[in-house]
Amino acid sequence: MNKKIRWIVSASITCLILLGLSCQDTKNPTVSITEPADGAEVADQVTISAQAEDNKGIAILDFYVDDSQIGDDGESPYEYTWDATAEVPGSAHAIFVVAYDDAGNEAWDSISVTVAQE
Numbered sequence: 001m002n003k004k005i006r007w008i009v010s011a012s013i014t015c016l017i018l019l020g021l022s023c024q025d026t027k028n029p030t031v032s033i034t035e036p037a038d039g040a041e042v043a044d045q046v047t048i049s050a051q052a053e054d055n056k057g058i059a060i061l062d063f064y065v066d067d068s069q070i071g072d073d074g075e076s077p078y079e080y081t082w083d084a085t086a087e088v089p090g091s092a093h094a095i096f097v098v099a100y101d102d103a104g105n106e107a108w109d110s111i112s113v114t115v116a117q118e
């Protein structure tokens with residue numbers, strides 16, 4: 001191997017190592033549901049709000065009610081409106097929000113709410 005090729009090869013390997021270290025995002029985002037409050041009584045159109053942060057940037061938040069995804073939001077403020085009008089009065093429901101960063105790391109938060117009696 002002549003000197004020039006050897007230099008190119010070693011420079012390329014160094015670049016790959018540096019690139020890998022600087023680009024890899026292994027830090028999970030954080031997320032918390034800010035509205036409604038855990039244990040709240042809800043009715044009609046329920047706005048679900050969440051705060052999410054990440055060292056590199058949030059890609060998207062997925063919103064779930066009772067294990068079914070009802071929507072997502074990719075821009076702050078993160079929120080989605082759940083239509084609870086068809087739910088049984090007095091019934092309890094789990095609200096679950098998952099946040100993903102650009103590298104696919106995730107975080108989640110969940111609360112439970114009760115649909116108000118008529």
Ligand SMILES: [Ca+2]
Pocket residue numbers: 025026027028029054055056057101102103105
């Ligand atoms: Ca991250």
